[in-house]
Amino acid sequence: MPPVNSDGAGPSSGEDGSAAAAKKRNRPKYHRFTQQELQACKPILIPQTVILVLVFVGLIFIPIGLACIAASNKVVELVDRYDTKCVPRNMLRNKVAYIQNSSIDKTCTRVFKVPKDMKKPIYIYYQLDKFYQNHRRYVKSLNDIQLRNPKKVANTQYCSPEATANGRPIVPCGLIAWSLFNDTYSFTRGHGNETLRVNKDGISWKSERNRRFGKNVYPKNFQNGTLIGGGQLNPSKPLSEQEDLIVWMRIAALPTFRKLYGRIDMDLQAGDRVEVTMQNNYNSYSFNGKKSLVLSTAGWLGGKNAFLGRAYAIVGLACFLLALLLALLYFVFPMREEHLSLHYIPARLVR
Incomplete structure (x- = not known):
């Protein structure tokens, strides 16, 4: 194999070194945050948790709504x-x-x-x-x-x-x-x-x-x-x-x-x-x-206006109804353990 002519065309080793140094300088400093390697919480909401959360929201919102409606009804307006x-x-x-x-x-x-x-x-x-x-x-x-x-x-x-x-x-x-x-x-x-x-x-x-x-x-x-x-x-x-x-x-x-x-x-x-x-x-x-x-x-919420109380009550009732619907679905179609796993076996490619 004939020797390579050093005087031939092509980039020199000095140019390669400067380009590599510039590329190295432009590279950001390694950090787990910039590389998205921090530990993260990836919760999987099971039906029981969702149902409990909806019931809790309903238990909070409905009393607030009823209190707002009662305060509005106490206001006398002509x-x-x-x-x-x-x-x-x-x-x-x-x-x-x-x-x-x-x-x-x-x-x-x-x-x-x-x-x-x-x-x-x-x-x-x-x-x-x-x-x-x-x-x-x-x-x-x-x-x-x-x-x-x-x-x-x-x-x-x-x-x-x-x-x-x-x-x-x-x-x-x-x-x-x-x-x-x-x-x-x-x-x-x-x-x-x-x-x-x-x-x-x-x-x-x-x-x-x-x-x-x-x-x-x-x-x-x-x-x-x-x-x-x-x-x-x-x-x-x-x-x-x-x-x-x-x-x-x-x-x-x-x-x-x-x-x-x-x-x-x-x-x-x-x-x-x-x-x-x-x-x-x-x-x-x-x-x-x-x-x-x-x-x-005027009451503790101001003048007569039942909109806020009705909004709280309706949202609370909607949460209760969703919780009831999810509970029925959970009992009719129970989830198995493999449904909660993040790792799925890939399907075979059909040729």
Whole structure:
């Protein structure tokens, strides 16, 4: 065999050494974690374990659900829809003209009879239906910097179409503030003998009063345009103290929502006659919306809502039913030991 010519073509030994060294340097350091060689738990759930787990979940969830339902049932709630009942009969076919006519008295009186004892505090809510506060253009129509910074009150960016009126900036600007709810309620017990005072202090979140709305920002040029939207604001009070506005500007996610109007710090007894004198000012008729007044107590879960309790109870019952089904299947088709093994004999290849 002839000797190999060292001067011939091909990579040199020096090049091979440098390539091997570079490859060695790029190789990650060996570790059991990077090589996935750590010990791992690979449990095989046998039917008995699954059945016990489902029964345990059912035993936990069903009592929780029943407790939530019981707490919701203890809450006393009165709901009265008044948007159509407060319209004169001769204008039921033209509700928009009724609400837009400022010469018509909008005073309306409703009477409640308390079905159960209501312990203080009694929360007053107004409920609106078919009002889409989550609409994209509506949500964007405000300026948060203007709300909290007195030096930026002229900044009306993003507030269109309610940015300026008569050539001057609106404070607070935007459609959200412009559409402020302006129905009012006053309450008496008996036949007008005892006035139930409505406390409106602290109905908003403290974080909103302290951070979102400025203590030195006052309403200016508000509702002075050609088209009046909703309620008025007190120009002598800063925005951080106008709690009706603060509550209204917390955007609702759904078209049916409730917002806190105030609270009554007195107990009401079963059978009490409560008379409500309201001003039906808010125009919900243009979009076929509904308005309701809600009086409600509160429990340890909040207001009256049985959804959470029902969800827990249904999940618990479903777990019990699945456990029963698996138990029947286990007794009818018992598992053998080879079913629990991870090692299966491969089938022979059929030629």
